Amino acid sequence: MRNLLRATLFSFYLLGALPAWSVTVGLLVDAQSKQISTFQQQLETLLTNDQLLLVTLDQLDASKLKDVQKWVTLGPNALTALMAQKGTNQAPVLSLFLSKAKQEVLRKQYPVGFTVLTNAPTIERQLALVKTMVPNANHIGVYRSTTYKIDEKSYDEIAATYGLKLHWAKLKDPLDWDRNALKILNNVDLVLGIDDDALYNTTTIRSILMRLYRSGKALIGPDKGYVRAGAVASVYSGIRETLKAVANWIHNGTAGKQTLNNPYFNVSVNAQVARSLNIVVDDEASLAKQVKERLNEK
Template sequence: MSALFGARFWRRCLLLASLALAMPAWSAEILLTAAEDGPGVQAFAQALREQRPADSVTFKALPDMPAPGQLPGSTRLILLDLPSLDWRLQDTQGPATLVLRISRLQARERLGNHVPAKISLLWSDPPVDRQLRLIANILPQARRIGVLYGSDSEFLLPELRQHAAALGLEIVAQHWDNINDSRPLLSLFKNSDVLLGLDDPQLYNPKTVKNLLLSSYARQLPLIGPNAGFVRAGSLASTYSDQADWLNVLDRLLDRPQAGWPRSLYPDHFKVVGNPQVARSLGIEQVDETAVATRLAEGEKHP
């Protein structure tokens, strides 16, 4: 009997050991929040669950959230919109937080030049250096890069000029403070080879899109950016990151200790979108989206 009992005991020990080895070393509590629930939010949360099956991924609408300081410090908090960022900023306590899909202008409006501790910003607007390299790839003859800017986006100009100089390009900047006045546009068009749109909603919005695009067509001047949506409306091309790219970034960050999260980050995974009809109307070769994206990715440096 003792021999039989001993054999059963060791078989159970082996079974428990094999189960322990099969289980993940650790799992994370991942909490997503936004002001409103909806199909898009639920689809994103479900995609993250499928990507990280060992973790507990939960979505909770902002009205149902406690104060940030009441959340466990081990929680990996992901904010999906600006109202949730405003909620998080009300409390200096709380877990490390990833702010997803926020633009440089939106962050500056809320944070100025200071990113609070425990906050990591994942930028939604295309990085200006990537957009400039896109221009160099698809329009190699272009040297003078026209840029409209407003009071909200002026802070991007020094960075733009620095990256442009490294590529042998010149930034021709034009302030546009009255979208009903086309004279700044005409002045910029006369002195530029191509236009680079900044993700500034005061300048690039449904009210200005018709004037901007018709003016660029009339001058046979391509417009790059400011985002994928504007390409569908009539600009030539842009870089962008989609949901799969964001999930890739999150997957990498969530594998790191929270103390190692960067203060801000552009997705290193991205795609290129072009508008073939616009290319034809401007007499420009159609953008090979996959090939251009590959060349741009190969030229980027990552830590």
């Protein structure tokens, strides 16, 4: 009987029927709060075999470093504190909610040792959204500030795979467009917003949207917040998608990656603005499904 039990357990092991050994995951935050508790609880529901240990900055010590096999940090302060104490500890780190500016600073100080999860929409997803919403679009305007660094050639090559031509213009002043910027606006089908904080921000967005609206041109992107302000639509990754990405990272890891684009996303649409610009759109769930299907065809 004992031999039969051993043989059965061994068979289950070979077939993967037994659960994998769990790991202890440290969730490092600045301080406890209602939002943090909610985030912790929702993440725990996605971790079937792993233990999630909430650690605040004042609780971070050598014993925690020893006990934790994977770290998830929320915000720049948590990541800074962890990297300062990590030393030779090789536990993987996934950093959430880290701005590009903070990421650049910390990457110079710690070239390796942590992966940043970015929720910024990728150019591929936004262009797939453009082609899904406005199939007849061919010419897309892309504006950026003079300080924003971007590989225009790479973007042009990606756009070409969707049958789209990007027309670029630098804006010295987002509130005062020069002749070239206005010429491009008059000759494109719509405008693609990019993740350029110097251009798209709470101070400038109203003026930009009013200019585009008067020209009868839609703005796609750069993220969900701008859809509420008046952009027609955008791909986005919110808290739900972030939680799924974190759980996926804990289960599968991303060894060697400095940046992880959130693999999960959804679509947000401003139906009122779309109607005013004569753009016919499906419901958000259907639109997101079509965008994902278009991406899978590439």
